[in-house]
Amino acid sequence: MAPARSNSLKISPKAIAWIDIAAIGAWGILLLEYWFTQKLSLLIHPSYNPLSFISGILLLTIAAYRAWTVVNQSRSKQPLPIVPHLSLLPNGVGSILLLGVAIAALFITPQPFNSTTAIQRGVGEIITNTQVKPQSFRAMTKPENRSLVDWIRTLQVMPEPDTYIGQKVKVKGFVVHPDNFSPQYFRITRFIVTCCAADAYPISLPVRLREGDRSSYKPDSWLDVEGTIIVETLANQRQLVIQANTLKPVPQPDRPYDY
Amino acid sequence: MEHFNSTFTLFLSLMIEAIPFLLIGVFFSGILTFFVSERQLLRWMPKNPLLGSLFGSCIGFLFPVCECGNIPVARRLMTQGAPASVAIGFLIAAPTINPIVFWATWTAFRDQPEIVFLRIGLSLAIATLMGFLFSLQSDLSPFLQPSLVTSLDARRKREQGRSVENSLLSSGTFFLGKSNNPLPTDDAQAMNTAMMEMVNQPIGLRIKLLVEGMAQELRELSAVLIVGSLVAAVIQSFVPREVVLGLGQDPVTSIVAMMTLAALVSICSTVDSFFALSFASTFTTGSLVSFLVFGPMIDLKAIGLLLTMFRPRAIFYLFAVAALLTFLAALVLNLFL
Known part of the structure; x- marks a missing residue:
């Protein structure tokens, strides 16, 4: 043949x-x-x-x-x-x-995954069901030193949102606009990779803006978010939310995924 | 455009992850051809089909390959004269039954050691059963790619020629200092196959041919891998993962969801346990095991590679039998354990 x-x-x-x-x-x-x-x-x-x-x-x-x-x-x-x-x-x-x-x-340089992929891969998953296993869990870490992944891991171990009320937050990630949130909220998101991009999945925390709406923070733009933890009911679920104090645009990091 | 970007990223990441493992497979296939003699190989192999397929399923411990590397080796086992039961057993089991995968699964599921043992045990059982099933078919040629059939036929003819000793009647030639069997010149394929007793060649030539053969297989298999990865990447970036996971979480549908995911995601068996780990909190044990058992056997990326060995019909059989057995085993786990 x-x-x-x-x-x-x-x-x-x-x-x-x-x-x-x-x-x-x-x-x-x-x-x-x-x-x-x-x-x-x-x-x-x-x-x-x-x-x-x-x-x-x-x-x-x-x-x-x-x-x-x-x-x-x-x-x-x-x-x-x-x-x-x-x-x-x-x-x-x-x-x-x-x-x-x-x-x-x-x-052609491959582009890291963006908010479209995040939404497609289920960015709004119930947070207590998040899929990250605590690999190195340090309870002593100061809240403001936790990265987004650390936050999700901590929540995995202690899911009760009230535990965290008032703690300081400083995390980096990109913006995702979920459809089921009002315009005052967006999700600060990162992708976790265990092996290759094929298995990347998003983790995220909701962010509440002090004023205005999210339109000034475009999807996929990278931000350093500083704020404090509050608890609200969003999309019919009581969950941990970051009340943003400052939002600083940052360039996309060299390693856009976390591990 | 966004779909294009994510498809391209996915596609490249699948390729870049698979290439090292494909290289390992191609290397072992070359070693089998040029450094292990057929007679040695066949002497080790049990004649009984069930034992043969069990033996084949365990060869993975000698040749640690994942599902990109098992196909060149399985194909080579067949052309070197291994029984079908051995080759199929190896094909199905090798991506799971090998030290690297065992170690990786152990690392990922240290907290749930039962998953590690269930993965290894079930893969071994299913592969042995499938190797046995295929060995019931006395002539596999309708299942195989024509080019593979040709080289198998050439082998068979040569062996018959030897045993019936009708060599006087066939044309041929002798090389000084070589064996007393004539080198058949009337059949190009048979001549090639006879020349393939490479173990008797000087080492320099063998290394030369090893690289040559590796380059050839690499070129061919990675081209097929490109097609497979592309299909997997396109499907993944157009079908939201929620659609798959949303299939359900009860004892039956969770297995279907995880098996579909395994076939779609197409990640290498050496790393899939880390991926499965991320579902450990939400999915049933049975469905996790089905992911770990089924994924290495059949996935979208590997179907292209399987096509270099089998005809589509046989791949469909392999796919169906593997899926059915995995599903049943996982269902038993979910319902009774």
Whole structure:
């Protein structure tokens, strides 16, 4: 099946060999480039960075070795024994696809997930059901030093909102406008990644503005929120809310996800 | 545009996460071809189909691969002459029954060790049963991709040729210093396969061929992986996760929800336990186990890879049997434990 189709493509075996080499090499370069420019943190958990780095080196080595053998082979004119292989895609098509994706990824920087994805992945989940397990739980942490994740973890252990009334809050995250909140409220949100972006899920706390409405804080804009904890009933649920004192716009952090 | 962005991010993250594991799989497949002789391999393998598939299910301990790496190795096991029960058992079980996954699951579910043992035990049982089921089919070729069938046929012919000793009648050639069997020249595939007794080749050539073979498999499988990851990414960014999780949380629907999620999310078996952990507080034990057992067997990303080995019909069977067995096991867990 495969040879018939590959004939119709009319790419010489030598050209295919070089496209192969380019495709594998390009993926090697891509992995190393993402590692070097820290774009990997947009895609996977930092503990997998070494794996990507080593794979990048290996892919480049394979590409270089292949290039070397192809050059030598055409000099010596003695063909290597053909290793029969089972192919689903016609010869050359796979490599062109690989090469194309690698080049696209080198030129297009992946965007971190935003409020649309957050809403789609259930940003308004009942907070006591949040999915974060306390990995390092420190009860001694000062409330204002807790990050958004720390807050969610703390709530996981002690879900009663009244416990926290009056505590100071200072958290960083991006703005999400849930449909079921009145315009005085928005959610300050971050994504948690356990392995790669495919499993990212949002965590968030509602924020109440002192005055005005949320339209001056666009969805996806990053903010440092300072305020105190109050308890209100929002979307038919009694929950912890941040009463905002100051809202400072900040640039998107290098590592937009938390872990 | 936003959908495009999130699809692209998802797609790349699936690819970048999978490539190292695919590399490991391709490497082991190469080692099997060029450094383990067929005869050694076959001598270890039990002839009994049930034992064979149990044996195959445990090979994962030797070749720790996830669901991106198991396909090159399973395919290679078949072309090297391993019985179907062994290859299928390996295919289904290897992504779960291996030290890395065991360790990762243990790390994630230290508080609920029963989940770790249920995952390993059920995967082993289901894989063995499925390997056994497929071995009942005496001729697997209608299930396999034509190219795989061709190389299997070539093998079979060569073996028959040897045993019937009709070699006088077939054309062939001898190489000095090589075996006394003629190298068949009338059948290109058979010749290739005969040349594949690579274990007898000098080490330099074998390393050269190892890299060559790795590059070839890598190119082919990662292209298929691209298609699979793309499908998984598109579906994930267009179907809200709430739709899946909203399927329900009672003993029956929670299993359906978690199994659907496992097939859609397509994350690697070495890390899926950490993902499952995030549902530990809201979902039943049975449904968590079904996620951990079913996900590594079949997911969207791997269907592309499976197509390099099987015809669509066989993948449908694999999918259906695996889903059914996992569902039943999880249901028993939910209702009786």
